[in-house]
Amino acid sequence: MLSYHPLSAHIVVLPLPSEQILVQVPPRPYAVEIGAGHLARLGALLDGAGVGRRRVLVSSPTVWRIHGDAAAAALPDIPVILVPDGERHKHLQSVSRIYDALVKQQIDRGAALVGLGGGVIGDVTGFAAATYLRGIDIVHVPTTLLAQVDSAIGGKVGVNHPLGKNLIGAFHQPRLVVIDPLLVASLPRREFRAGLYEVVKYGMTSSRSLFDRVGRSVKELFKRDPDVLQPVIAESCAIKADVVARDERESGPRRVLNFGHTAGHGLEAITKYKRFRHGEAVGYGMLVAAEVGVGRGQLAPSDRDALATLIRRLGPLPSIADLGIAEMLEAMRRDKKVVDGRLHYVLATSVGEHKVVDDVGEQELAEALARVGFR
Ligand SMILES: NC(=O)c1ccc[n+]([C@@H]2O[C@H](COP(=O)([O-])OP(=O)(O)OC[C@H]3O[C@@H](n4cnc5c(N)ncnc54)[C@H](O)[C@@H]3O)[C@@H](O)[C@H]2O)c1
Ligand SMILES: [Zn+2]
8 A cells, every 4th residue: 555654755655454353242252353464463463362372273284385484483382283175174084183183282171273274274173173172262364265254254163074065063153363364365366266256245245335346456356465455355254243243143144144155055066066166156156146136126137237247257157058957956955045945045136235035936046047057
């Protein structure tokens, strides 16, 4: 950020101020600290939040190779446990490896785990923290955009079962979340883009200003310019924090987070979680939801077009041309958003506004899928 400093008559570069968002959940609210360079300040941030002195860091070999030196400098002498990440390692064996290390090091109830990694490390480490000695503290230091704007906040932790995703889990809110926007500079472009679709979700359902901000700064975002990235991350986190505070266990308001996820999860399932990154599937899912909205006369075609244009500009997305409407409907029926036989469906009603309905029928879903390009 460039600014003119009148006293010295020099152009000086001012760092963006760091930001703090409070997640107001009982019994203990927690802070999300956001600032470029926060990884280097991790020790001070943990001390400031009163996190116990006995700390154990959990990360993945990939993340540790890139950010390990900086993390070790910020937390000298901290024991480190590395477990592989990526969706195929999100299982109980990874949790078990963390337990083994904790038991061997005689880690007690007062200790805290620090999870440095993407959503997989966060979910696995969080689940270990939720269950080891019936629960110890967890601090999330997310390193993917998806984890920074979504999975690190809200307390959902867990692993996959061979027969289904996220079937084993718990609610375990973190003690603290520390977000350093500089960490995503090393993220592959496709992973970064996948996170951006979740940002678009927040914009489309809850904030026109966020939606417009992303649209204005696609180029700078992909360059990982921290001055552009930080406010986008901060607003996304504020929206998620607000939703979580109103509905910690996902019975009502938290459903808004599922915008684009009904068709998105269906798409991931029928392609066996191989073709799409989660965010990419949500990109298509949002297009389907927008078509449902337009079909019902609840969303203006111009707002659907604005969403489609933004999603296309962030693209490319893997193709859906070979995927059928019938198999999508089948997969969507099986998704867990069906409660008592009714599908809870989040509709955007304009850019930045939404509502939840439970009367979306198969016929209108089929028509929406066809308009998005499913066979
Ligand atoms: N708990 C929740 O509320 C919640 C919400 C959304 C998603 N999730 C979960 O999050 C998981 C997906 O998370 P993800 O997309 O972060 O995947 P991920 O953790 O597998 O990370 C993706 C890839 O990026 C690499 N990586 C991570 N940080 C990096 C960095 N800074 N530089 C370079 N490479 C880096 C990882 O090694 C990995 O290969 C899914 O399992 C999903 O279920 C959980
Ligand atoms: Zn998602």
